Amino acid sequence: MMAVVRMLAYGCPADFLDEYVQIGESTAIESLKHFCDIVIRVFETQYLRKPNTNDIVRLLKEGNDQGFLGMLGVLTVCIGVGRTVPQHGMSGALWGN
Template sequence: MGRNTNYARNILLNDSDFDDDFEITALLALEEERLERERASTSHYGFVPGQEKDEYFVRKRNATGVLGLSSLQKMTAALRMLAYGVAADFTNEYVRIGESTAIESLKKFVEAIVDIYSTEYLRSPNSNDIARLLRVSESCGFLGMLGSIDCMHWKWKNCPSGWKSKYIGQSREPTIILEAVASYDLWI
């Protein structure tokens, strides 16, 4: 068969001796199954979690019919600005997106993350959460402990030159102390 996508249709049209109803039905079912697989494989193409929350990340056509920026471009620009601390106009070189669009993408991305995850993760623990964490830590032998704290020095690559003298540590380079508190399941 190979990659002949119209195999069933070609057999039905080209073979005049083809009278068996069962085989015709089977070939039509194969064709319908192929079309269904094709529809299913293209329906999720370009899907980005959170698109149902905000239409900003859905790729649209402008008034002239030209496709706009993809959700991948917008989210990549936002993530690069968050992760690497790059300026909004720097994203143009990598993602081919303008400065104002990169800033807007960052704002919309942060709003979408807060909307999606705020109810479960971006909230203060309530009394039930605290009781659960205290029970678990007590069973491990740590009475009254909600989580463990850890600190580490991270090199601050983009430290402003006026602040460097305040943040230079043992490594003779500016660093930031990162403090993290986490429960056993990394919930807080």
């Protein structure tokens, strides 16, 4: 668990953990895969899905309350140098791609 948390939190490569945590590179990678599989299995139905109308309304309200007006308008995915793809119903005309 210590190796997995260090890899995720600090971006440590698996072979860096050999001496610090006394765990081999292949074991660290296997542990990371196992951890990610469990997190996905536990949380996928609630968090790893496209937002529905209620989610969007809630997110926009929370964003507005915190001063992030139109926060969903900045959700893009980089697909190459200088190119972005709008996410979840954002109009491509609004984005210079």
